[in-house]
Amino acid sequence: MASGAKPVVSFLGPVASYSHQAVRQVFPEDNWDLRPVATIDDVFDQVQDREVLAGVVPFENSTNGSVVFTLDNLADRDGRYEDITVDGEIFVDVHHCLVGRKNPHPLLEDNTDSGTRTPTATDPSPSKPKSKPLSSLRHIKRLYSHPQAFGQCNAFISTYLKGVEIFEASSTSKAAEIVSADRTGTWAAISNELAANLHGLDTLGKSIEDREDNTTRFLIIGTNPSIPEDWHLAKQSIAKSGSKSLVSFTVPHTSPGALEDVLSCFKEFNLNLTSINSRPSLLAPFQYIFFVEFEGHKYDDPDGRVKGALDKISRVAGSWRWLGSWERYR
Amino acid sequence: MASGAKPVVSFLGPVASYSHQAVRQVFPEDNWDLRPVATIDDVFDQVQDREVLAGVVPFENSTNGSVVFTLDNLADRDGRYEDITVDGEIFVDVHHCLVGRKNPHPLLEDNTDSGTRTPTATDPSPSKPKSKPLSSLRHIKRLYSHPQAFGQCNAFISTYLKGVEIFEASSTSKAAEIVSADRTGTWAAISNELAANLHGLDTLGKSIEDREDNTTRFLIIGTNPSIPEDWHLAKQSIAKSGSKSLVSFTVPHTSPGALEDVLSCFKEFNLNLTSINSRPSLLAPFQYIFFVEFEGHKYDDPDGRVKGALDKISRVAGSWRWLGSWERYR
Numbered sequence: 059m060a061s062g063a064k065p066v067v068s069f070l071g072p073v074a075s076y077s078h079q080a081v082r083q084v085f086p087e088d089n090w091d092l093r094p095v096a097t098i099d100d101v102f103d104q105v106q107d108r109e110v111l112a113g114v115v116p117f118e119n120s121t122n123g124s125v126v127f128t129l130d131n132l133a134d135r136d137g138r139y140e141d142i143t144v145d146g147e148i149f150v151d152v153h154h155c156l157v158g159r160k161n162p163h164p165l166l167e168d169n170t171d172s173g174t175r176t177p178t179a180t181d182p183s184p185s186k187p188k189s190k191p192l193s194s195l196r197h198i199k200r201l202y203s204h205p206q207a208f209g210q211c212n213a214f215i216s217t218y219l220k221g222v223e224i225f226e227a228s229s230t231s232k233a234a235e236i237v238s239a240d241r242t243g244t245w246a247a248i249s250n251e252l253a254a255n256l257h258g259l260d261t262l263g264k265s266i267e268d269r270e271d272n273t274t275r276f277l278i279i280g281t282n283p284s285i286p287e288d289w290h291l292a293k294q295s296i297a298k299s300g301s302k303s304l305v306s307f308t309v310p311h312t313s314p315g316a317l318e319d320v321l322s323c324f325k326e327f328n329l330n331l332t333s334i335n336s337r338p339s340l341l342a343p344f345q346y347i348f349f350v351e352f353e354g355h356k357y358d359d360p361d362g363r364v365k366g367a368l369d370k371i372s373r374v375a376g377s378w379r380w381l382g383s384w385e386r387y388r
Numbered sequence: 389m390a391s392g393a394k395p396v397v398s399f400l401g402p403v404a405s406y407s408h409q410a411v412r413q414v415f416p417e418d419n420w421d422l423r424p425v426a427t428i429d430d431v432f433d434q435v436q437d438r439e440v441l442a443g444v445v446p447f448e449n450s451t452n453g454s455v456v457f458t459l460d461n462l463a464d465r466d467g468r469y470e471d472i473t474v475d476g477e478i479f480v481d482v483h484h485c486l487v488g489r490k491n492p493h494p495l496l497e498d499n500t501d502s503g504t505r506t507p508t509a510t511d512p513s514p515s516k517p518k519s520k521p522l523s524s525l526r527h528i529k530r531l532y533s534h535p536q537a538f539g540q541c542n543a544f545i546s547t548y549l550k551g552v553e554i555f556e557a558s559s560t561s562k563a564a565e566i567v568s569a570d571r572t573g574t575w576a577a578i579s580n581e582l583a584a585n586l587h588g589l590d591t592l593g594k595s596i597e598d599r600e601d602n603t604t605r606f607l608i609i610g611t612n613p614s615i616p617e618d619w620h621l622a623k624q625s626i627a628k629s630g631s632k633s634l635v636s637f638t639v640p641h642t643s644p645g646a647l648e649d650v651l652s653c654f655k656e657f658n659l660n661l662t663s664i665n666s667r668p669s670l671l672a673p674f675q676y677i678f679f680v681e682f683e684g685h686k687y688d689d690p691d692g693r694v695k696g697a698l699d700k701i702s703r704v705a706g707s708w709r710w711l712g713s714w715e716r717y718r
Binding site: 119315 | 456
């Protein structure tokens, strides 16, 4: 890194992705160079190789669940990422917009739709969309987005965009980019507001997602202790609410009760578990690497409970790794 | 169901899918009508509605992990599948083939490739494919398969099919169907042998997957106790090796240590855990429904350990459900 240059944080691109929104919440652009990369693997590679000081990767969505690509990199089966630790988390509320070009010839009756759909045999109690279009959608012929976003906006699409042809894009921000190239004015994308602004598109609908509480959690990864204190500063205004740690472990396959033995370490030291995930260990079929998050901090552990639990895990697990501890701001 | 007609078992199609292979292992076609359906949801719907007597759904792959569509149906957040139980499991070893049309003009030097690739900056230690092509592949211009299959045959593709254009299909058997319609003889699919036979294609490579131990586990679902004994008979020749049960549960969110409290029920009654999964509960962000498999059978429980654990879980879990118990044959 050139002396005097801003430190770099890489994130899963493209520009205007939800990951980009996450990075902007915590890493001020005055102090940091925000770098979009193509894959989650690239974020891990650049952090491990010290090309960047930090990385931001999606970890789980409150509707769709865990992001297995991130878990698989944290599993680090090849020892490629041995210096990487998790140093923080960022929550981003997912609000989808419908973006495109406004209808140049809206009809009076276009916005009188009640938002109520007719029950059918396959959908006897159709859900009502929680928001209405901001302007007429009669001209829309094509809809672009990431497959997950279609699933998250089901009620809006089946109420206001019936019969529109669906096209899958690799990301919601890519969908907005595709639509920005349309010259017919009849294409639209489900995307976020940042992408709409970036591509000069009109917002035709806001918060069109089915669920209000659609949130994605991102992890900040680094090669501890290289992360400077200044990204903590950006969060000073948010109330701290305890701390959290992440560990991974395998269990000796021949020993019955081995998984319970590791899990009971947390109970023994009165540490509250907040998540459990598992992925194939790839050592043998149907053996797993487990990921456990718990409340507590390895380096802020006045009564030694975290140390006690980790010491015991090191004795009963097959292999294990402390992946990081961080402050919670939510 | 018409009297005298064979009972029906539905599975995730199309015909010749790995699910089809799983069904054939346990449900003899002499006694059962094997029905392919379009989605995992369809299997659950048909079983719940008693249109079929049993269903077979993929549950986890030893390389790719859990099948979230199956977990989400077992979570049964809407109470749609309240009568469904898990009544058995089937293991299918995944062996991918390269299928297409033989090269009508093979050259002498075509099969002298050592299978060793040149190390590059992005791939410093390329893995060697574990099998060689059965005939020349110089004529292949297009390769069709399911995205997961491409990932599982990485070494073979990058060694023997360099520069071939990749096309994604919705399943490996669909890929074989697409290739069967090719009139140029230059398309190939990664598929299974059953699909190749069905579509009259040549086998150009066998067991082309990177890992030998790629196995998918399927679950047999039914509306207990409607499953007759005769599907057990089909497995009489396989040694029984104990039994297994599956439960799902949520934990009271306001109570710290609640997850440990449920998990410790298994340890207290000396029941060995074999898997843990979690999915979003969709009740509130970052609350989960957990799935635990353990060794033991609800209805073959001489020392009352399973009953003891389930009784205790019913007291400490937020909500919970016994999803089934079955004999193991592996």
